[in-house]
Amino acid sequence: MDVRQLEYxxxxxxxxxFNRAAxxxxxxQPSLSQAVxxxxxxxxxxxxxxxxRRVVLTEAGEALIDPAREAVRSxxxxxxxxxxxxxxxxGRLDIAAMPSQAVEPLTTLIRSYTERYPGVxxxxxxxxxxxxxxxxxxxxxxELGLLASVGSVADKEVRSHVLGEQRFVLIVPPTGPFAGRKAVNCEELAGQRLIVGQPGTGMRAYVDALRDRGIDFTVAVETEHRVALLPLVLAGVGLAVVTESWRGIARRTGADVLDIEPATALQIxxxxxxxxxxxxxxAFWTNATSPTANT
Structure with missing residues (x-):
């Protein structure tokens, strides 16, 4: 039995x-009769x-009408x-994102996508x-993922598209070290108390590389919770090394954002x-990877 037979x-x-139905x-009419x-x-x-030429429903036929209509409607x-x-x-779209990239460019990408497809x-x-x-x-x-990496994605089981780069910046309180500055040399981080991410993240790999170069600093806080970064900085606990995805939101909360020189960036x-x-x-992939995408 198939739905086409029920429709007939x-x-x-x-x-x-049968003639009118056909x-x-x-x-x-023969095809219709054969299906019935x-x-x-x-x-x-x-x-x-x-x-x-007339047809009259049998008792079985009468009993089938409602179930048949329900099946066809379904x-x-x-x-x-x-x-x-x-x-x-x-519909629904599932995306995995690293914390900093969930700030940007994901916010901008989702805004653009939902403006075009508000029902998803x-x-x-x-x-x-x-x-x-x-x-x-x-x-x-x-289905999709957004990540930051030092180089290209090497996994052959996924396809990837580079959306851009994000350089590392330093978030500082407005009245603390480097107040009024627009940039800081990485060597000036020596002796500072830093707030860093957990091992395995790009921001942690960057500060570990600084230490390997002999730049001695103190890890004040190691946190998986990115939402804690700005409160900790503004409370004077330490300075945060993050990607520039945080630049806008950090400034809106009253913190200062300094470029770290020489520039070092992650691929997004x-x-x-x-x-x-x-x-x-x-649709999200096409929207995000188009030349006009605002990342």
Whole structure:
């Protein structure tokens, strides 16, 4: 039994005969009759009494009308739902992002995407390292990932697109060290108390590299919670080395943001699984990687 057979059955019921039903469905009368006969064989019961050119529903036929209409309506609903997702009138998009990149460029990318596709809900999952982002994409936990890396993404199981770069900056309180400055040399971080990320992150790799160069500083706080960075800086606990994705929000909270010289930057990459993407994910990828995307 298939839904097409049920649609043919209902057409005969609604049109009062096989000839009228065939005309309404734009099929030949023999094809319609064969489909109804096949349905009767599947059900093991006759659905119509055939009296000359007239048809009269049997008891089994009467009993089938409501279930048949429900099945056909369910299929129509399913088709409409799929169509709405394909046209991005509704749906859901799952993205994994590292904390700093979730500030920017993800905020700008989501704003642009939701302006175009307001019916699609975007769910952002936290991933603390580039490896975590790639794993989430590779295993199918999410469709897209946003990460920062020192070099290109080498994993062959995902595809990647470089969206740009983010340099490292220093967030300082307005009345603390380096007040009024616009830039600071990395060697000037010697003797300072720094707030850093956990091992495995780009910001932690950067400050560890500074220490390896002989720049001696004190780690005041190591935190996985990026939301704690600005409160800790403004409270005078230490200075934070972060990517410039934090520049705007840090200044709005009253902190100063200094470029660290010489400039060192991370590549910002959007990654996806290698196979076909859902319509929602494909649209996000296209929107984010277009030449006019504001990242």
């Amino acid at each position: 059955f209902l057409a005969v019921v609604d049109r009062g005969g 005309s309404a469905l734009y099929v030949s 006969r096949a349905l009767e064989r599947d059900l093991g019961a006759e659905l119509f009494h055939r009296i000359g 299929l129509e609903t399913a088709r409409a739902t799929v169509a709405s997702v394909r046209e991005l009138r509704s 809900a975007v769910a952002v999952a936290a991933a603390f390292t580039a490896r975590d982002v790639i794993a989430a994409v590779r295993t199918g936990a999410v 990459c959007l990654v996806s699984r290698s196979g076909a993407l859902s319509p929602a994910a494909a």
